[in-house]
Amino acid sequence: MTATVEKKLHDCRDAWVETLVELGEADPRIVAVVNDSVGSSKLAPFQSAFPERLVNVGIAEQDMVGVGAGLANGGKIPFVSAASCFLTARAMEQVKVDAAYSQHHMVLVGQSPGMAYGELGPTHHSIEDLAWLRILPGLTVIVPADPEETRQAVRWAAQHDGPVFIRVSRMGVPDVSPAGYEFAPGKAVTLRDGSDVTLVACGTVVGRALEAADLLASQGVSARVLNMPTLNPIDHEAILAAAAQTKGIVTVEEALTSGLGGAVAELVSERHPTRVRRLGVTTFAPTGTAEWLLDHFGMSPQAIAASAAELVSS
Amino acid sequence: MTVEEDLVPEVHVEDVPKDVFSVIGRVPEGAPREEAIAFLRDAARAVRKRDIQMVSAAGLGHIGGEYSVIDILVTLYLHSLRMGPELLGDPERDRFILSKGHAAAALYTTLAAAGFIDPDDLSTFMQPLSQLNGHPARTKIAAVEASTGPLGHGLPIAVGTAIAGKIDGSARRTFVVTGDGELQEGSNWEAMMTAGNHGLANLCVIVDRNRLQQGAKVEDTNDLEPLPDKLRAFGMEVVELTGHDHGALMDAFAQVPAASGKPTAIIAHTVKGNPISFMSNNVAWHHKVPTPEQVAQAIEELEQS
Numbered sequence: 275m276t277a278t279v280e281k282k283l284h285d286c287r288d289a290w291v292e293t294l295v296e297l298g299e300a301d302p303r304i305v306a307v308v309n310d311s312v313g314s315s316k317l318a319p320f321q322s323a324f325p326e327r328l329v330n331v332g333i334a335e336q337d338m339v340g341v342g343a344g345l346a347n348g349g350k351i352p353f354v355s356a357a358s359c360f361l362t363a364r365a366m367e368q369v370k371v372d373a374a375y376s377q378h379h380m381v382l383v384g385q386s387p388g389m390a391y392g393e394l395g396p397t398h399h400s401i402e403d404l405a406w407l408r409i410l411p412g413l414t415v416i417v418p419a420d421p422e423e424t425r426q427a428v429r430w431a432a433q434h435d436g437p438v439f440i441r442v443s444r445m446g447v448p449d450v451s452p453a454g455y456e457f458a459p460g461k462a463v464t465l466r467d468g469s470d471v472t473l474v475a476c477g478t479v480v481g482r483a484l485e486a487a488d489l490l491a492s493q494g495v496s497a498r499v500l501n502m503p504t505l506n507p508i509d510h511e512a513i514l515a516a517a518a519q520t521k522g523i524v525t526v527e528e529a530l531t532s533g534l535g536g537a538v539a540e541l542v543s544e545r546h547p548t549r550v551r552r553l554g555v556t557t558f559a560p561t562g563t564a565e566w567l568l569d570h571f572g573m574s575p576q577a578i579a580a581s582a583a584e585l586v587s588s
Numbered sequence: 589m590t591v592e593e594d595l596v597p598e599v600h601v602e603d604v605p606k607d608v609f610s611v612i613g614r615v616p617e618g619a620p621r622e623e624a625i626a627f628l629r630d631a632a633r634a635v636r637k638r639d640i641q642m643v644s645a646a647g648l649g650h651i652g653g654e655y656s657v658i659d660i661l662v663t664l665y666l667h668s669l670r671m672g673p674e675l676l677g678d679p680e681r682d683r684f685i686l687s688k689g690h691a692a693a694a695l696y697t698t699l700a701a702a703g704f705i706d707p708d709d710l711s712t713f714m715q716p717l718s719q720l721n722g723h724p725a726r727t728k729i730a731a732v733e734a735s736t737g738p739l740g741h742g743l744p745i746a747v748g749t750a751i752a753g754k755i756d757g758s759a760r761r762t763f764v765v766t767g768d769g770e771l772q773e774g775s776n777w778e779a780m781m782t783a784g785n786h787g788l789a790n791l792c793v794i795v796d797r798n799r800l801q802q803g804a805k806v807e808d809t810n811d812l813e814p815l816p817d818k819l820r821a822f823g824m825e826v827v828e829l830t831g832h833d834h835g836a837l838m839d840a841f842a843q844v845p846a847a848s849g850k851p852t853a854i855i856a857h858t859v860k861g862n863p864i865s866f867m868s869n870n871v872a873w874h875h876k877v878p879t880p881e882q883v884a885q886a887i888e889e890l891e892q893s
Binding site for chain 2: 305307326327329331332334336337338339340341342343344345346347348349350352367368371372375376377
C-alpha cells in the first residue's frame with residue numbers, strides 16, 4: 275500500500291484565526307462575537323489586534339447569536355464563534371430566526387464539532403449540528419476538510435451577503451485540497467476519480483476516505499473520492515453523476531448519519547436510486563478519544579474500505 | 589359553542605367601515621408640546637381603529653397586546669425616532685425593534701401612518717402571499733429591523749445593534765419593546781447583563797407592562813417583581829411612566845442616551861385592550877377576534893375617547 279495522504283496534521287482553528295485577522299485588517303466591519311470562548315476559538319490574536327471588535331457576551335449563547343444579528347443590522351460583519359455543541363443546541367431558535375429566516379450577513383462558526391471533545395462525553399459532542407443546520411432554508415453550511423479549505427470558506431463567508439455556518443475542527447487533519455484549489459459554494463471537489471464506488475466525505479474524515487481509497491485500489495476496487503464541503507446547498511450534479519457512474523455511494527462524516535448521509539440519500543432516492551451506505555455516528559457515544567471514537571463508529575480507513583468493498587460485491 | 593367555533597368567528601368584512609384611516613405623517617417639526625401630544629392622540633386613535641378592522645377582517649390577531657403598545661409605537665414613529673421613510677437604509681438611522689412580534693398589526697398600522705407602508709396594503713394582513721405576516725419579517729418590509737415572533741429575540745438583537753453604534757462612535761439610538769410576560773424568557777436577562785456591562789447608553793428597552801400574558805396575569809404565572817429593582821441591578825437607568833401618556837413617552841425618549849451612561853429601561857404601565865371597555869385588562873382578549881358588533885362598539889368608544 276502506498277499512502278498518498280501527507281501525514282502532517284493541522285488544527286484548522288489556526289487557519290480560521292489567521293484568516294479572520296487578515297480579514298479584520300482589510301475591513302473594519304469584521305467583528306467577532308464569543309461566549310467566553312476566546313481561548314477555545316483561538317481568537318487571542320484577533321483580540322489583541324482589534325480589542326474593540328471582539329464582543330464577549332459570556333456564557334450566554336442565545337444572547338450571542340442575537341447580538342450577532344444586531345451587529346449585522348448595525349453594519350458589521352459578525353463572526354459568531356463558539357463550541358458547536360452550544361452554538362447550535364442552545365441557540366437553535368436564534369440560528370433559525372435571527373440568522374437563517376432573517377437573512378442577515380452573519381457567520382456562525384461551530385468550533386470543535388463532532389467528536390473533538392471525545393473524552394468529555396455526548397453533552398460536548400456536536401453530532402447533531404449537520405443534520406439540524408443543513409435543513410434550514412437560506413443558511414449556507416460549510417464543513418471544511420483542511421486548513422486551505424477553512425481559509426477559503428472564511429474568506430467566502432465574509433463577502434457573502436447572507437448567513438453562513440462554518441464547522442471548524444480542532445482534530446488533526448492532513449492537507450487534502452489539491453494544488454490551486456478554489457472553494458466554490460455548493461460544489462464537490464473530486465479528489466480522486468474512480469468507477470466502482472464513490473466515497474463522499476466532509477470535514478475531518480476526508481483524509482480517512484482517501485486512505486480507504488488507497489486500500490481499495492490495492493484490492494482492485496476503483497473508488498471515486500468526493501470532498502463535499504458544502505451541505506447546503508449540496509452538489510446535486512456530482513452526487514447524481516456518482517449514482518449513475520459507480521455502483522454505489524458510501525458517505526463518511528464526523529456526525530450523525532442524518533447530516534451528509536441524509537442529504538445524499540434523500541437526493542438519490544428521488545432522482546437516481548442507488549445503494550447508499552452511510553458511515554458516521556449512530557448513537558450517543560461511549561467515552562474515548564476523538565480518533566478512537568471515529569474508529570469505533572466504523573470510520574477507520576480499513577472499515578470504510580470494507581464497507582465500500584462489500585457494497586460493490588453485494 | 590365548540591372550541592372550533594370560538595377560534596374561527598364569523599367575520600363580515602363588508603360590515604367594517606373603511607374610511608377611518610389615511611396616512612398621517614410625523615408630528616410637524618417644531619410643534620409646541622401640547623400640539624404634538626394632540627397630534628399623537630389623534631394618530632393613535634386612527635391606528636387603533638384600523639388595527640381592529642385588520643384583526644377582524646383577518647380573523648386572527650392579538651388585539652389586546654396591540655392596544656397596550658400602540659401609544660408607544662405611535663410616539664416613537666411619528667415623533668421621537670430619528671427614522672423616516674427617507675432614512676430607510678441610512679446607517680445613521682435610529683433603530684426600533686418590536687420584540688413582542690405578535691403585536692404585528694399595531695406595528696404595520698403605525699408604519700402605514702408614518703408612511704413606510706401603503707395603507708391599502710393593510711387590508712392584505714395575513715392573507716396568502718401578503719408581506720404583512722402574522723409576525724413581522726425583516727426580509728419582507730424594509731422598515732422592519734428584525735424578524736420577531738418567538739419571544740426573547742428582540743432585546744439581544746437590539747444589544748448587538750447598540751454595540752455596533754458604540755463601536756462606530758455614532759449618535760444613533762436603538763429602541764426595543766418587549767412584553768412584560770416576555771421577560772420570562774431567559775435570553776432577555778442574558779442581553780440585559782450584556783447591555784449593562786457594556787454601558788449601552790444608546791439603548792432603550794421599553795417594557796409594555798400590561799400585567800397580562802396569554803393565559804393569565806403575569807404575577808400569577810411567573811411573577812417579575814420587583815421589576816424596577818431587577819432592572820437597576822442589571823445596570824439600567826429605570827424610568828416608570830404611563831404607557832398611554834404621549835407626553836411622558838416623548839419626554840422619556842428624549843432622555844436617551846441617558847446622562848448616566850447606562851442603558852435606559854422604561855417600564856411603561858399599560859392596560860391590555862386600552863381604552864375599550866370590554867377588552868381593557870381582560871385576559872380573554874389576548875388573541876380573541878372581535879365580532880363586527882364589537883368592532884363597531886370599539887370604534888364608537890374610540891371616537892368618544
